[in-house]
Amino acid sequence: MTEILLTTLIIMVVLAITIPTLYGFMIGAPILFSPKKVIKEVSRVVEFRRGENFYDLGMGSGRSLIAADKLNLNVTGFELSPVIYWLAKCNLFFRGVKKANLCLRNFYSQDLSQADIVFCFLTPKAMERLRPKFEKELKIGTRVISYAFRINGWEEYQILDSVPPGKIYIYVME
Numbered sequence: 001m002t003e004i005l006l007t008t009l010i011i012m013v014v015l016a017i018t019i020p021t022l023y024g025f026m027i028g029a030p031i032l033f034s035p036k037k038v039i040k041e042v043s044r045v046v047e048f049r050r051g052e053n054f055y056d057l058g059m060g061s062g063r064s065l066i067a068a069d070k071l072n073l074n075v076t077g078f079e080l081s082p083v084i085y086w087l088a089k090c091n092l093f094f095r096g097v098k099k100a101n102l103c104l105r106n107f108y109s110q111d112l113s114q115a116d117i118v119f120c121f122l123t124p125k126a127m128e129r130l131r132p133k134f135e136k137e138l139k140i141g142t143r144v145i146s147y148a149f150r151i152n153g154w155e156e157y158q159i160l161d162s163v164p165p166g167k168i169y170i171y172v173m174e
């Protein structure tokens, strides 16, 4: 009896972990982390003001949030996979990030109107799906940073190729 209960529990835990992870893979992006230097590099060419709201759509390990926190930004990260979400939580804790808003949520259903800076490392398909949401919700002046993939139909404010293997596409909402 105990064995059956234990096996059922293990199966449920494994499913609870793998289903959201696979779902995130299908609708957003696989679990890959962008190079650590990306945000620092962007801050050389784009002005980030103290206290601005920085959002990472699909925060992964939270490395962009750690970099943004160092620049005195208010950081918010969304993540679909519970395992990755907890990884990010621990990562931020051990890196001394005291104030961060981490959400175990699907970013497609979140309100982005309070963001000043939006960071994405997703797929071309996800950027295509996000584009109308950005156009509807983001305020004028919001900077959108996409690592590796451009947003079709939008004109870049700047493209940086200083953090390979991907380019950094920077947009400013007009």
Ligand SMILES: C[S@@+](CC[C@H](N)C(=O)[O-])C[C@H]1O[C@@H](n2cnc3c(N)ncnc32)[C@H](O)[C@@H]1O
Binding pocket: 021, 023, 024, 025, 027, 028, 029, 030, 031, 032, 033, 034, 056, 057, 058, 059, 060, 061, 062, 063, 064, 078, 079, 080, 081, 084, 105, 106, 107, 108, 120, 121, 122
């Ligand atoms: C390529 S990783 C990027 C991680 C991080 N932003 C970085 O640059 O290191 C994409 C992340 O987005 C998550 N993700 C994909 N679709 C999502 C969605 N709809 N809502 C929330 N997170 C999502 C994945 O689980 C994965 O951790």
